[in-house]
Amino acid sequence: MEQELDERKLKILKAIVRNYLETGEPVGSRTISKYTDLNLSSATIRNEMSDLEEMGYIIQPHTSAGRIPSDKGYRTYVDDMMKEKMEEMSKQQKEISDIKDTLLEKVEKVEELLQNTAKMLASNTNYATMVSSPRFDKRIKFIQLSIVDENKLLCVVVLDGNRIKNKIVNLTKELSDEDVFKMNMLFNSTLNGLTVEEINLMTIRQITGQAGEQAEVVGKVLELIAEVAGDNEDMKIYTSGATNILKYPELSDNNHASDLINVLEEKKQLTSLLTDKEGEENTGIQVYIGNETPVQTMKDCSVVTMTYELGEGVQGTIGIIGPKRMDYEKVVENLKTVKDKLDTAFKQGD
Amino acid sequence: MEQELDERKLKILKAIVRNYLETGEPVGSRTISKYTDLNLSSATIRNEMSDLEEMGYIIQPHTSAGRIPSDKGYRTYVDDMMKEKMEEMSKQQKEISDIKDTLLEKVEKVEELLQNTAKMLASNTNYATMVSSPRFDKRIKFIQLSIVDENKLLCVVVLDGNRIKNKIVNLTKELSDEDVFKMNMLFNSTLNGLTVEEINLMTIRQITGQAGEQAEVVGKVLELIAEVAGDNEDMKIYTSGATNILKYPELSDNNHASDLINVLEEKKQLTSLLTDKEGEENTGIQVYIGNETPVQTMKDCSVVTMTYELGEGVQGTIGIIGPKRMDYEKVVENLKTVKDKLDTAFKQGD
DNA sequence: GTTAGCACTCACTTAAATAGAGTGCTAATA
């Protein structure tokens, strides 16, 4: 028996997967015999299925049941499908999916946009979805200090992309208006245009040196900036449709479902899924099947993620979590459309 | 038959409720006969139960099953319990519950604090929990305008409690540094100390008049302020333990559970629960039983909320969502402890 | 007013019977 899948075996495998995706039930030889255009009897199919099982592509849950795809089986199916999708794409054959157009209604706030995206995607696919806010790089555009109360200093840092961070700092001694003015000049001339990472010891010494008596302020301000740098919570994660998980019996056995929903509610663990994997393929699509996912709780799920981009390399991620028998084709299609919408939405909002 | 509950009936009712809280099963006459210290035979209890049912305090799910409390039954139980609690409280009998002390570990960020609170409360009670961030009133403390780019104006509003709102505004024409300085003076002298609601037409006319050519800027800034005012999203809601709902069979029948978890995931609808009800009782505790809740999805749940306070009337709300047969006593106890912790945490953090 | 006793109801459990889908193997066929 050859190790490689011949064409007929592949065809049968695909038929099995596709059928299982639909029904969620183990699929038997007779079904396949009718399902495909191969015109083979169930007996022949049985022989082939026996081979496929031995090769690890399909699994028999128990004697005298049909077969279901193994992770390996899903994987080949997905890979094969992706190949087709790529070809399709290159033909620019952009089929417009009937995604509802709620997305583009005027949403000023990014948060709301992303939340809506997650929601829409969930209701469209019937899986759980997650969307991460875009990760910007942290280049300082502008710094503004000003006095609020006698010894409270408002300190605002504007980053590229007009994201604003601020904090109120308590001082031990009062600053004159003139002092503040000078400090503003100092910080802006030294730090503007730098990314947070680029501020090194040299820069710090330079500033502290020029600040003279106001070294205290420098310290506090730099602290704020450090805070900005460490602010990974910058990346917010929005989820929706967590309960869709309950719709799939294979995931909804009591504890399993709660665990999954908890992970979605807590969001922290999702970071590993949404974090840059620099998707090997240029589509930016990443498919984790079963154990492939970095989140242990999801070992019986599949996760499909796709990154969306905002011009200058700034990017975020959209993801879908469902049973292994998720409708990969539909999911990828949906993700693509959403990606497009997000891309344009952000371009317009800019 | 008198309409009022005599002492014996009340005692029996309480026994029924308490037993049902524990077991979740309809409770029969024999159980009560042994459970109470009344020394009555099951037959007598049966008679009393029959009365209680007719009076609407308990319900028989089907012939030949025990009784379960009706909403009315729960209500009297809770009211009675609260009365006792109040007396207890007045005796300063502060029993320290064994709530884990995770709460007070150093959390700088309020968000994280609240998130942790929700989580801890959920794991302690086994119900779903929600915590709203405190609602401050919106008194303007300080306004700061400054130029970022040629025609982009950074506009920062500092509110009481040092909360900071900001936005970047696009201008059609350039402003000189001097212009900005003047505008700053103008806004601060006019608006500082006012609450957002107090800015009326008079104030606006006054500013616009003095601004002269810079009327455009005034408009934009006032817009930001209006945004601050309308910013109800200021109130963030944190939930945890949504899946605890699945632990109670009476809530976990398929659609029911999903609907509930969805409401918790979406958070919007929770506002009505967490919004100021000016808790009639001075404890700030509010108990919604079954249909009493404003959220229709929760008609088979009970919701207990409690407001916590930060000195100057600024307050937020903690809430617990569970089955009607929730352990009200434990819940109230937990809420009280958490409230205390939050109160002190905020006081320290100030 | 309270209680003992008894017939009756109804959900739930258990066990057995049945149906049905699917396999593996063998022998026949093209």
Added chain:
DNA sequence: TATTAGCACTCTATTTAAGTGAGTGCTAAC
């Protein structure tokens, strides 16, 4: 040699029936 028909066998799921037990309502006695 590859394919197919046929059949015995396996295992799950569904149905059916019987049995169990908790609990009630009512009546008559205390």
